[in-house]
Amino acid sequence: xxxxxxxxxxxxxxxxxxxxxxxxxxxxxxxxxxxxxxxxxxxxxxxxxxxxxxxxxxxxxxxxxxxxxxxxxxxxxxxxxxxxxxxxxxxxxxxxxxxxxxxxxxxxxxxx
Amino acid sequence: xxxxxxxxxxxxxxxxxxxxxxxxxxxxxxxxxxxxxxxxxxxxxxxxxxxxxxxxxxxxxxxxxxxxxxxxxxxxxxxxxxxxxxxxxxxxxxxxxxxxxxxxxxxxxxxxx
Numbered sequence: 198x199x200x201x202x203x204x205x206x207x208x209x210x211x212x213x214x215x216x217x218x219x220x221x222x223x224x225x226x227x228x229x230x231x232x233x234x235x236x237x238x239x240x241x242x243x244x245x246x247x248x249x250x251x252x253x254x255x256x257x258x259x260x261x262x263x264x265x266x267x268x269x270x271x272x273x274x275x276x277x278x279x280x281x282x283x284x285x286x287x288x289x290x291x292x293x294x295x296x297x298x299x300x301x302x303x304x305x306x307x308x309x
Numbered sequence: 310x311x312x313x314x315x316x317x318x319x320x321x322x323x324x325x326x327x328x329x330x331x332x333x334x335x336x337x338x339x340x341x342x343x344x345x346x347x348x349x350x351x352x353x354x355x356x357x358x359x360x361x362x363x364x365x366x367x368x369x370x371x372x373x374x375x376x377x378x379x380x381x382x383x384x385x386x387x388x389x390x391x392x393x394x395x396x397x398x399x400x401x402x403x404x405x406x407x408x409x410x411x412x413x414x415x416x417x418x419x420x421x422x
Contacts, residue, residue, distance in 0.1 A: 242409050
C-alpha cells in the first residue's frame with residue numbers, strides 16, 4: 198500500500214484479556230519495527246523484523262508481549278493478559294533500512 | 310550510557326518567531342540522525358535526516374538542522390514559525406550497526422498568535 202496501515206486505530210480492553218494489533222507495512226519494505234509510546238513519553242523500541250532473519254526482540258518488556266511477521270508482509274503484536282501499564286499508543290514503522298522509517302498512525306490501547 | 314536527550318520538554322514561541330529545538334546524543338561513532346514531527350493523534354512524519362556530508366541539512370516545511378560533531382548535537386531550526394507547526398518533535402538516532410532508531414522524549418511546541 199501507499200503507507201503503513203495499523204488496525205485497529207483504537208482498542209479498549211479489560212485487564213487480563215489478550216489483544217492483537219496489526220500492521221501492514223509498505224510493500225517492498227523489508228524491515229518492520231514496533232514501538233510503544235506511553236502518554237507524554239518518547240518512543241520505546243519493542244521489536245524489529247528484517248526479511249526472514251530472526252527478529253530482534255530485545256525491547257519486548259515481558260514475556261506477555263510477542264510479535265510475528267510472515268515474510269515481508271503483515272505483522273501482529275500480541276499482548277497477553279493485559280495490564281493497565283500496557284495502555285499506550287503502539288506504533289509500527291517499515292523501512293528499507295535505517296535510512297527512512299515510515300510510521301503508521303498507531304493503535305491507541307486502553308486497558309481498563 | 311547511550312542516550313538521546315531533548316532537554317526542552319515544552320517550548321512556546323510566537324508565530325513568526327524563530328525556533329531552535331535541541332538534541333544531544335551519546336553514541337560512539339557518528340550515527341544516522343533524524344527529526345520527526347507528530348501532530349496530535351497522528352503517526353510520526355520525517356522532517357529531515359543526516360547520514361554524512363554537509364552538516365546543514367534541509368527538510369520539509371522549512372525546517373533545517375545542523376550536525377555538530379564536537380557537541381554531539383543535531384539541533385532543529387526554523388526561521389519563522391507558523392501556527393501549523395504546533396506539534397511534538399522527536400529527535401532520533403540510528404547508531405552504527407544498530408537495527409533500530411532510538412528516540413528522545415520529545416519537545417512539545419506551542420505557537421501563540
